[in-house]
Amino acid sequence: MSTRFSFTARQCGLKGSTACSAASTSIASNLSSLSSFSSCGDLESMSFVTQRRYSDEFHSEEQGLERFFEACASRGREGSAVEAMDKGSVSANSRGVFGDSALHYAAHSGNVTGLKCLVAHGADVNARNHLQVTPLGKAVVEGQLAAVRYLLSAGADIEAADDVSGTPLMAAARRSRTDVAQVLLDAGARVDGTDSFGNTALHLAAAEGHLSMLALLLKRGAAARRANARGQTPADIAVASWTDNLTKDKMLHMLRDAGDEDGGARESPEA
Template identity: 35%
Template sequence: MALSACSDTSSGGRMQNDALHQAAAQNNVARIGQLLTKTSSLDARDSSGATALMIATRANHIQAARALIEAGADVNAKDHIQDSPYLYAGARGHLEILQMTLQHGADLNSTNRYGGTALIPAAERGHVETVKTLIAAGVNVDHVNNLGWTALLEAIMLGNGDTRYQHIVELLIKAGANVNLADRDGVTPLAHAQARGYTAIVNSLLAAGAT
């Protein structure tokens, strides 16, 4: 009988967790509120290792994310591929959710599966306001990921040199990024920008003392 009761409780808990994940996926704030009164498993994981907050973040469901964060959801809880709500919001430019995670204990030193901070993919993908927000929060602008690249290098190497990337380079330089920090092959940001014909970025780097 004890085993049966325990099994029923466990099954009920799983159903509530699944329902919370579904409500997050649907951005159903009312349902989230109802479920939070019935379960203490706010950070329960699904098969991908994602919490309800991670599910809401992936979909950029701001209202669901707010409800979960205000209820105490862990903004640093990582899934099986080392994404957390904070890291994912930064990488994808989900600015409102990112700002909420920063206000609720985001670990600025946490890294993704590539060993990069949230700033590096934000710079790579051209998310200007996200880069600005992360710099203001205090993320290390010269962090080097497992590929040997900084945010500055990724903005140049993986961007397209347009005005977004020009702005990001300027933001990083203003924040004190080392403009001469080369990749593993010894190629500097300036050399990468010159090779790609990114004249505006080249000029910004030169003005900052790049060699």
């Protein structure tokens, strides 16, 4: 079909992308097409076919990688991912367009079996994507508790900060993932760790109005009067962020009680 198309296109005087656009995608790998265009000196069409061939090969490889990522993320499909890694056709540390590894995909969906298969094949448990997010960060944001537990047991950096949410505990505080925060704190996460603006998880929980998260962090010793880089305490953040008086009053009551227990002194941000 490709050879006949080449002849017909040549007879009609079509060249380049105009001639090739109506062809089957098989033209990209059919050397007879190049031969036909070459015989009539159609360099433009030869160039198009050559570029299309490499483009198709690229997309084929990209689609194969996407299928690998999907298999790692999907329960019951891990076997095909393991087979691909065992054959050497794909690496456990292969990356997608935005720098996500297969571990990121499995963590996002909470597929612990997929995570275990990848780690067993040498996947980097602390791999970072283009926004510096680790698989643990992905699992935290999605509230994938079992994945969080497994990644921590596999050596994930509990304080790995990214460009989106800060540390895993901060990511949990932003989204009121109280159960995830409990696991992180039990595993040794710093309750008063700060981001680039000097905010702690308590500041972030106050900004979002997450009462259960606020209560957990205060119970675990978060400094209620710690000021951020702008000199704002969590109570200041609560006042600035909320017009809902009921939520705001509850937060202020909790923070002031905890602050009184701390001695009532405003703390400077960490150096």
